[in-house]
Amino acid sequence: MDHIVHHTTLRTSATTNKRTQKNVYFKMENQQKTGAFKFRGASYKLMRLTDEQLACGVITASAGNHAQGLALAAYKLGVKATIYMAESTPDAKVEATRGYGAEVVLIGESFQEAYEASVEHQKKCGATYVHPFDDYDIMAGQGTIALELLEQESRIDTIMVPIGGGGLISGIAVAAKSVKPNIRVIGVQAASAAATHTAYHEGAVKKLDKVSTIAEGIAVKQPGEKTLPIIRHYVDDIITVSEAEIAHAIIYMLERGKTLVEGAGAAGLAGLLSHNDKIDSRHCGVIVSGGNLDISKLSHIQALARQLKPEVSHKALVL
Template sequence: MKLEIERIEKAAEVLKGITRETKLIYSPVFSTESGNEIYLKPENLQLTGAFKIRGAYFKISCLTGEEKKRGLIASSAGNHAQGVALAAQMQGVRSTIVMPKTTPLIKVEATKNFGARVILEGDCYDDAYQEARRLEKKEDLVFIHPFDDYDVMAGQGTIGLEILDDLEDVHSIIVPIGGGGLISGIAAAVKARRPDVRIIGVEPDGARAMTDSIFKNKIQTLHKVDTIADGVAVKTPGSRPFSVIKDLVDEIITVSDAELMESFLLLLERHKLIAENSGVLSLAALHKLKVRGEKIVPVISGGNIDVVTISSMIDRGLVKRGRIFCFSAEMPDEPGQLLKISEILADENANIIKLDHNQFKTLDRFKQVLLEVTVETNGHEHVRKIIKALEKGGYSIERVY
């Protein structure tokens, strides 16, 4: 069995009126930063906040009446869980979802709200998967795989058809990779109609299972995954997606967690759109493209992220883009020293947001005091000017972040 374009076209028909057709959004800021014309595919605006509803709904629609009566079970780090739960609810089918204990609370609660029975098991997707498979046999349930299933892949592939409808002269499409279901579906759809369009996958440095598998031409299992992108923290990619990816995907790029934070901040600040960590993989990859002047569509795969994580991502993104600068300096414990540093910072238009003046942090607390200052800045060049001005004023600066 293969992933034929006819199956994807059938999925598109089934999903009409069920899922949102997320129209492309032109991005001036990402276009300027990458040197290409960038059009965002905002699947973070999809029902349940991610693309997963597409594959889940189509898969369930293909089940027999007897299979639906038995009930469904799935394993997921979050977005597939919500997709299956909502799709099952819409089609009147019982669902059980096994999720890792590390899954953000917002995803757990959302899945329960769609009527699913939720079971928390293990520390990563693969642990939840094993438990779901055990319950599948014990309770005679029908397992809905998040990526290693042709019907699921076909449902995700409808994204590719929509992109081609919206932007006929697209040159490249960039897609996050976890287990591989999303990119394999998109690649199959796009290459069937436009084989010249480049399909580029993106993985985190700490979860590059598909990259390793393609390099060794055999499915690889990572010993561990280490990334903030929990939605793609998969140790073993799917065999069906692997077979499609090695034939149809042109390139796979890896990005760091720091690059994800920077892209998250830029998307939030300039487009007022919120994406989860795995959802901005395609945006982080824009900096690593070698082409210029092309029309490129990065798929923002999901937007399910909790408020605490949002706050942390903003803070780290500000640091990565040189918008927050923290430094320490030892200075004589004499009147006027604090004023002198404040004047230097004011002259350089650096806004002080935190200051710690502590004589107990130095070796000689009777003569020296340690000053730690956090300032709001306008980018890396601004930070360099501030450091130069402080050093010119006679201060030895140690950068904290």
């Protein structure tokens, strides 16, 4: 897939290294085509479909980044794409998806409602369904991130990965451990959308009634049926972060790293910063999964970040 997707950069930060007392490596998937890692899985999935399947068009539901990834992958192949998205999806993600030529249907308060509506429509239209995370080909495409990461820095012993439905962490965990069996993979969820965290630690799958987080890219009400067994088998731990911790990570990346990261993309860093003392790592990889942030939300994000203790959110460190 090297000629299709960007081989994204691996960045370091003296500030972050000093703050965490670890060597931290940011895998910048916010610089991937469409601004997020999702283009990897969508491209690989479409490459695996037959001409007959592609001729029927493709359909999906998405929190926003999978929508853009699939829309662009479909456009490159001349395939019709229909995308269902929650009504709360940031305008930037909706317009970008339309800009890649896809038909967008806005429905429901969260991904789950959009997903259910898209499944019903698929039964009527006969398009090929491309699930955003609960699909082995999608997971395999996302797993290429881990292969690149370990090629770029072989000393990495831990990878921090955001979790929504689990497609990203499933692909990364399987790929990383195929190369380096002893590597630790730690998932990070928003505390207000922690269905996979609950299923992983308590053993019970519970569908959340409501999810509300600034990390809309990982606002999923229940883990995938295919991803959860993989997560249970290959992932070493799952932690949660608060809205303030996610917001702080966004602002931190903007101020210290001079890079724009969305809530889901900041979750891995938020997990590292807030759970640093419990993470035993010398060389820690952080997946910066996306950068499609609605700029109009920045003032709200700044206000959330201020809720952290001043010594946490405003550590004065030299770059």
